[in-house]
Amino acid sequence: MKKVFYIIVIILFIIFLGGWLIHYLHRNSIVKQEVHRDSKAILILALDNIMLKNTDEIRTLLTNEDDTSSSADQLKELATKSGLAIPPKLFFFALTEQSGTWYAFSKIKDLSAWESYMQHRVDKDSEDSSTASGAFIKLNSHIALAYNKEQVLWQFSNNSIPDSSLLLNMLADKGNRRPIRYFRGIEKVLWDHDLVYTSDNADKYITANIQGNEILLDGEWEVSNPLPPRFQVRQIDTAKHALVCWNAIAMTDSTLLSHLIRPLRELGIHTVDYMDFVVEKKSTTQLDTAITYDYDADFNTIEKREIIEKEVPVIRLFTTASSGEAIHSPFQFFYTFYPKTIDQGIILSTQEEISEDLVLRESNTPFFFRADFQQWPKAWTFGPFVALQQKKMVISLQGQPSSEKTLHIRGKVLSEK
Structure with missing residues (x-):
């Protein structure tokens, strides 16, 4: 009887130790993710929490062949074909609180898959260039990225995207990066929320948590x-x-x-x-002037103005x-x-x-x-x-x-x- 008891205790201990080790490695992988050392605002998207709460919806999205909507198709391709490592949490950072420009690092786990993915995603209107430190791609007026063999640096901006040198320099300069645990106060908002906006020292933050058809918002603002x-x-x-x-x-x-x-x-x-x-x-209703242009028989430009009434x-x-x-x-x-x-x-x-x-x-x-x-x-x-x-x-x-x-x-x- 004692032998059975000891075996059960050992099995439970191994299960506990294994669970603790998985939990430790999971948390450690999160706090080691990097952002720029001069980040003034950080946006945290907890993919692990969101996936647990929406398992059925995500499974349906990834397996439904009938869903051909643009957003669903892009999400499926990014998750399964991009060659990027999908971390438990995504960290976006801004270098000034009011810039309207956000950045994020992603690790590349399969470079050939990533390059193949980008080859099919980049269209003729995209801008791209390459240097010794990496490649730059401007996808549109609001999204650009730079990448090397190891990482991708994304930029999302309300303003116009700058030239390639900024992103390529940020990607190459590893000395200006810090693990997320480097920022004081971040621990208090890091673990239990689905989405977090926080300042670099967490004196200003807002959290969002999904509960059914509700998203609850909470935070403090100094x-x-x-x-x-x-x-x-x-x-x-x-x-x-x-x-x-x-x-x-x-x-x-x-x-x-x-x-x-x-x-x-x-x-x-x-x-x-x-x-x-x-x-x-x-x-x-307001009155507005509609201006159109036409040409006469001699191809001289003729400007036509028409007062129209519009609903506002x-x-x-x-x-x-x-x-x-x-x-x-x-x-x-x-x-x-x-x-x-x-x-x-x-x-x-x-x-x-x-x-x-x-x-x-x-x-x-x-x-x-x-x-x-x-x-x-x-x-x-x-x-x-x-x-x-x-x-x-x-x-x-x-x-x-x-x-x-x-x-x-x-x-x-x-x-x-």
Whole structure:
């Protein structure tokens, strides 16, 4: 009997030791992944967590021969034919918090498979060049990469892609890389979340976790100046509009928030105490000039102008900026905005007549964002918005003070399966 007992104990010990060793190697492989030493912001995509939560969907995607959609086909090819090592977690890094440009390293496990994959992916419109340190490929105006025999360095940018020298130098300079464990504070957001945006020392971070048809958002955001307990914000019925966003903290402390709402970053306003941005479900009409060109019998250019009426969404931007400060609408190249100076500040609107009362109220929420794609304006029914409307997606995010210089960020993304 004792012999059987000892055998069982030994087997359990071996199982425990094997499990611990696998767990250790798994964690060690993650913390050894590298980013640039000067990274100011890091985006973590936990493929291991996401795959565990969506096993059936991923298996269906990878095995379904009938799914010929572009995104599904590209994902299947990247996972099975690219020759890249797929790590448990992907780390994207930005060299400045407000750059809008992200980078990521990938290891090549099969160079011939990778080169074959890229040969079929690169089209005639792509730009490519090669040097002794590696090869550079510009896939389009927003995605470029450089690679050598061991690694790929990706670049994703809202701005135009720079020349090849930047990526090739970053790829060749191994002295400027650091393992992810090099960054202090990263451990507190590294393990238990599906998606994480964090600063280099984790004093600002937001996490996202998938639960069924919900994505739960949570985080903390340290600011430079003490936060008052109450803030002055405009009184807005947030449930009746397609998009509502307000911000009552300094723009210098709103780097991530302005990434989420890119138009706020494009306004060029840095000194205001408060601003809000509203897109209504209803539309309005504006006059526009359509210019066409033709040729006469002698092939001289003839310019034709036609005044047309177009439907545009009702967009309103309110700020407490003084009338002397330059204010620019994020959509000024697409729509006409009518400015109106009021006692509390300035409002810009695509609707010429502004009839609503602008009332300020006290709130303990200095930052708020809500997008309801069930109420999305018809004028914006195109591109990615169509899929979001079909899923009836609602995104909400708000920040409230949790200490003198810290905002607690929480929110939710809801959609239909």
